[in-house]
Amino acid sequence: MTTDGTPRWLSDSERASWVRFAAVVELLPGVLDSQLQRDDGLTHFDYFTLAMLSEAPDRTLRMTALAARTNATLPRLSRVVSRLEEQGLVARSPCAEDRRATNATLTAAGWIAVQAAAPGHVATVRESVIDALTPDQVTQLGEISSAILGRLDPSGRLFARES
Amino acid sequence: MTTDGTPRWLSDSERASWVRFAAVVELLPGVLDSQLQRDDGLTHFDYFTLAMLSEAPDRTLRMTALAARTNATLPRLSRVVSRLEEQGLVARSPCAEDRRATNATLTAAGWIAVQAAAPGHVATVRESVIDALTPDQVTQLGEISSAILGRLDPSGRLFARES
DNA sequence: GCGAGTTGCTTGTGCCTACAACTAAGCGGG
DNA sequence: CCCGCTTAGTTGTAGGCACAAGCAACTCGC
Numbered sequence: 001m002t003t004d005g006t007p008r009w010l011s012d013s014e015r016a017s018w019v020r021f022a023a024v025v026e027l028l029p030g031v032l033d034s035q036l037q038r039d040d041g042l043t044h045f046d047y048f049t050l051a052m053l054s055e056a057p058d059r060t061l062r063m064t065a066l067a068a069r070t071n072a073t074l075p076r077l078s079r080v081v082s083r084l085e086e087q088g089l090v091a092r093s094p095c096a097e098d099r100r101a102t103n104a105t106l107t108a109a110g111w112i113a114v115q116a117a118a119p120g121h122v123a124t125v126r127e128s129v130i131d132a133l134t135p136d137q138v139t140q141l142g143e144i145s146s147a148i149l150g151r152l153d154p155s156g157r158l159f160a161r162e163s
Numbered sequence: 164m165t166t167d168g169t170p171r172w173l174s175d176s177e178r179a180s181w182v183r184f185a186a187v188v189e190l191l192p193g194v195l196d197s198q199l200q201r202d203d204g205l206t207h208f209d210y211f212t213l214a215m216l217s218e219a220p221d222r223t224l225r226m227t228a229l230a231a232r233t234n235a236t237l238p239r240l241s242r243v244v245s246r247l248e249e250q251g252l253v254a255r256s257p258c259a260e261d262r263r264a265t266n267a268t269l270t271a272a273g274w275i276a277v278q279a280a281a282p283g284h285v286a287t288v289r290e291s292v293i294d295a296l297t298p299d300q301v302t303q304l305g306e307i308s309s310a311i312l313g314r315l316d317p318s319g320r321l322f323a324r325e326s
Numbered sequence: 327g328c329g330a331g332t333t334g335c336t337t338g339t340g341c342c343t344a345c346a347a348c349t350a351a352g353c354g355g356g
Numbered sequence: 357c358c359c360g361c362t363t364a365g366t367t368g369t370a371g372g373c374a375c376a377a378g379c380a381a382c383t384c385g386c
Contacts, residue, residue: 017305024308025191027315100334100381132310140303142180145187147295152190263351263364
């Protein structure tokens with residue numbers, strides 16, 4: 001809205017850019033999810049959760065820390081970890097320092113699963129995004145994404161969002 | 164994978180761009196959905212469905228055509244239209260030319276609902292995306308999105324993806 | 327040390343979506 | 357005509373996710 005109460009509509013060129021961008025935002029998650037689901041039986045969120053654990057010291061993180069890294073709510077993460085635990089990819093253990101807390105640890109099977117899934121996932125990212133762009137465009141996309149992230153997540157509580 | 168079987172990993176700069184872009188793709192749908200849900204009681208998909216109908220001749224489309232415009236599967240659209248029908252925003256009617264087909268029509272209440280929701284939605288798009296970027300970046304984003312779309316939707320069956 | 331308030335996590339409930347099976351209607355060859 | 361195939365749409369089932377309620381454990385002031 002402008003100060004006189006009328007909305008500020010998008011110009012034609014803005015609208016054209018937005019339309020295409022909105023389509024990408026709508027379609028891309030499905031593409032990433034489908035590939036991982038089909039080839040490795042993991043959702044993209046599963047994969048990302050395992051990846052975060054695989055990079056942590058001792059391959060272990062407290063639930064709260066893992067939720068922050070995956071940009072998830074705690075209830076959501078709790079259920080996902082339960083599922084991964086049933087699959088034997090993650091193990092829960094009580095935290096020694098704070099008995100309220102729970103540690104999630106990547107198991108050996110979990111480590112193998114991440115290693116197995118990574119190449120196909122990276123290939124999908126390349127095929128659908130990186131290799132579709134010129135090197136300059138990749139750089140621009142990074143800068144644009146940073147600018148948008150500043151609006152989406154002003155508190156800046158996400159950091160390691162990765163592939 | 165490269166031809167020798169080893170995966171082609173991302174370079175540091177590619178990875179940095181991808182990490183940020185992935186975060187945007189993850190967070191943006193939630194932001195758009197939340198605003199519409201909170202202010203208008205609609206999901207983003209609901210809104211988009213109504214918007215597509217509002218632009219169609221007689222504010223009417225066959226289910227299949229509407230599914231194509233919203234980039235949805237027919238089962239998904241069927242349930243969404245059922246919900247919108249219960250809310251009195253859309254009406255179903257049998258199609259005269261093809262008795263297998265069903266027409267979905269925007270009701271007067273539906274028209275009012277779209278008009279009411281549009282300004283707030285556009286404002287959210289502006290705040291979270293357009294106004295975060297320079298005019299040049301908006302143009303770049305459009306070109307980048309087109310390139311990615313070419314990979315995501317080679318058949319090009321989506322067209323009018325809009326705000 | 328003890329009671330109020332906070333933090334860490336899990337679980338109940340309900341909505342939304344995908345996948346697949348199902349009904350109904352058009353279409354075409356013999 | 358009628359039998360098999362295709363197309364249009366709906367619905368059964370299963371599973372993910374959000375929101376809010378619930379429970380357990382920690383902290384801090386008195």
